[in-house]
Amino acid sequence: MMRFQGKRNAGPWRRMGAVLPRVAAALAIGALLTACTVQSEKSVKGWLVADPTARHPILVGSTPVTLDLAVPRGSYGLTRNQTYELRSFLRRYREKNEGPLIVGAPSGGANEIAVMHAMGQLRREFTSLGISRNEVRFDAYSGGGAGSAPxxxxxNSFAAQAPECGDWSDNLARDPKNIPYRNFGCATQRNLAAMVANPRDLVEPRGMTPRDSQRRDVLMGKYVKGDTTIAKKAKEEKVKASEVSGGGGN
Known part of the structure; x- marks a missing residue:
């Protein structure tokens, strides 16, 4: 006699039917969480995470530095104040040492004879400050008949242009991304541009001065003989550890 086994085989299907809704619910929740994660993640601009020197660069360019020396008609060269100004100007040029020194002399003006006397003074000042002829370029320009053409x-000198600061648009009280704010490092860059003595140092390093040949020969001689090359210290420079630490009190 055959018995119907349908009820016995229906158990797994009943259990599967109970599990499917749970799986579907879990997948739905996962999809919602994924959607929230995608929406919350925003791209970060590259300049925000860059180094402050890249976000707030110091621009270095060449700019002309000019000194006008007025030479009135009938004068016998430069005045005392003009000579002082010229010397100060030439010293700054020697410190920077950037390119040729250009001298523009007026020609065809009413003060042409006075200009000739002044040019003689200029050449003497160049020589006294160690400026060679190869460093100076003389040009002539039309004085236009003026009686005191300078x-x-x-x-040309390098000049540093500081970045503009003051962008406080970011909310510093809340920063979930933990990235530098827009104005971060700008003040340091601006102060550096204002304080640098020679802006050319921001472009390339200065040339090294030659080493002391006399000291080098002394050290090499000691090295060849097998002597110590360490400099001898004076008695005042020698300190014992006990003297540095001092005595302890009770």
Missing amino acids: IKVSY
Whole structure:
């Protein structure tokens, strides 16, 4: 006699039917969480995470520095104050040492004879400060008949342009991304541009001075003989550890 086994086989299907809704619910919740995660993640601009020197760069360019020396008609060269100004100007040029020194002399003006006397003074000042002829370029320009057309002394110098600061648009009280704010590092860059003595140092390092050949020969001689090359210290420079620490009290 055959018995119907349908009820016995229906158990797994009943259990599967109970599990499927749970799986579907879990998948739905996972999809919602994934959607929230995608929406919350926003791209970060590259300049925000860059180094402050890249976000707030110091621009270095060449700019002309000019000194105008007025030479009135009938004068016998430069005045005392003009000579002082010229010397100060030439010293700054020697410190920077950037390119040729350009001297523009007026020609065809009413003060042409006075200009000739002043040019003689300029050449003497160049020589006294160690400026060679190869460093100076003389040009002539039309004085236009003026009675006091100036002698123009100029050279090109590097100048540093500081970045503009003051962008406080970010909320510093809340920063879930933990990235630098827009104005971060700008003040340091601006102060550096204002304080640098020679902006050319921001572009390339200065040339090294030659080493002391006399000291080098002394050290090499000691090295060849097998002697110590360490400099001898004076008695005042020698300190014992006990003297540095001092005595302890009770």
